[in-house]
Amino acid sequence: MPFVNVPHLHLLMNHIPTVGTVIGLGLFLLSFVRRSEHLKHASLEVFFLIALASLPVYLTGLAAQAAITGGAGVSDAAIAAHHDRAILAFTFVEITGFVAWLALWQFRRLARPAGWTTPAFLLLGVMTLALMADAASVGGEIRHPEIKVSETAVAASGWVTAASVESLVANVPWIWPAAETLHFIGLSLLFGVLFVVNLRLLGALRAASFASLHRLLPWAMLGLGINLVTGMLFCIAAPSQYVTNTPFYWKIGFLMIAGVDLLYLTVIDKLWALEPGDDAALLDKAIAASAIVAWVGVIYGGRMLPFLGDAF
């Protein structure tokens, strides 16, 4: 990446999950005070977007780690501890984002979510906030000795450490091919469902109501979940294959666009209202077309990693 300094990007973006989690939870609590369903929806939407944005925060962190580990004036132990905390916090923000999405999907379909969804969201959101704050404070220790997190906090590691994932992949030869296989199956499910739903907006399956196709969206989320878990496994086990690989950053950029579209398909009223035979608005057709282009871009960036990039 000659034109962008990725480690610097990590410093710019790393406030999104911590500050965003506070805002998302704050909106959620405010929705009870104000008795406002709109605010509740907004807080869930914010959390989904925070979970989405946390992906490039984590990945630029890998690039920052590669860039400064072993350098003068930084503590390698603090970097490793920050990474392990970040894996835990990232795991929780993603789980919370999926639950937030599920609540939004249920709001849309059932008018109100199942009984467990919003309490689970609140609990997970609070845990995410605590873990993010923890990861952030240990991260601050890397360059800011004035923060003075205790020595033990820096030394202790989480239950899933980067080192344990690396050794798992190094010692169990079938893990990588198995994860690659699941990544391709998840790709088909995710791409297939969203391709069909976006084709409806473009007019190809106009005889179907949008609401009927909305029912398929959790299967896209299942594919996304499979690919998030397997993709993270690749990145944690072999970060050097990705952090200096330009197509990888294209892929993540396209994924952000496609992720926002997924939220748009899930919650927007005028899409939900499309009855059999109804034509989508021109703007929505443009959004649907750009979402398909974005998913094709995600696949292109991923498949081209070994060819356009310098790794593997």
Place this chain on the structure above:
Amino acid sequence: MMDVYTWLEGTAFATWVREAPTVWAYATILTLHTMGMGVLVGASMVLSLRLLGVGGTVPLVPLRILFRVVWAGFVVNLVTGAMLFMADATGRGVQGLFITKLLFVATGVVSVILTERHVYSGNADPPVVSATAKRLAFLSLVAWVAAITAGRLLAYIR
């Protein structure tokens, strides 16, 4: 058969696919093969899910257009797959895993053809989903997952 494979692999086109120092040869063909897979298997998975009862409110009549989407993906992968095969015909032609993959693909193709026939050939309007249609939908789902698994493993097992 080996003579044919040797000849295929020696053609100027196969040599270009295999050796051209450009991303527009092997890398792009492989990427198109992946995109074709996403279209083919993705659309087929949606059809199968619907026939197996997920999204029972999705009307079947407009969904029929997805068979065309499946075939579009299949044509892309037939063409790109043949190109990739030519580049390494003597190796792949005798590789058990590769032949297994082709058998899974054939199973998937046949089950999709039979599914369309079974669901849409009757006079019922809207079409009814019989137990046979469900079995075929499940079979194609399994066949595609197996084909992807075998295909992905080709990158690791020679």
